[in-house]
Amino acid sequence: MSGFEIVFSGRPIPVTPGQTIGAALHAAGIRSWRTTRVNGRPRGLFCGIGVCFDCLLTVNGESGVRACLRVAAPGDEVTPS
């Protein structure tokens, strides 16, 4: 099965079918996509298994999505939460 793309903040990101959004962003060299409220520290994938909530982002207008759990779908529009 051939790959497809999602869009992260206007940037096309290649995806291998079955990859999570977090894995696709990581493979594209994007390591963080939000910051902490208090100190503005960068956050992205940490636990990778849905426990820490460090990887939250918005997918197709749905906020609070864990990037490490959501399998990417063709044309997903992804933005930082």
Ligand code: FES
């Ligand atoms: S990386 Fe921990 S919940 Fe996603």
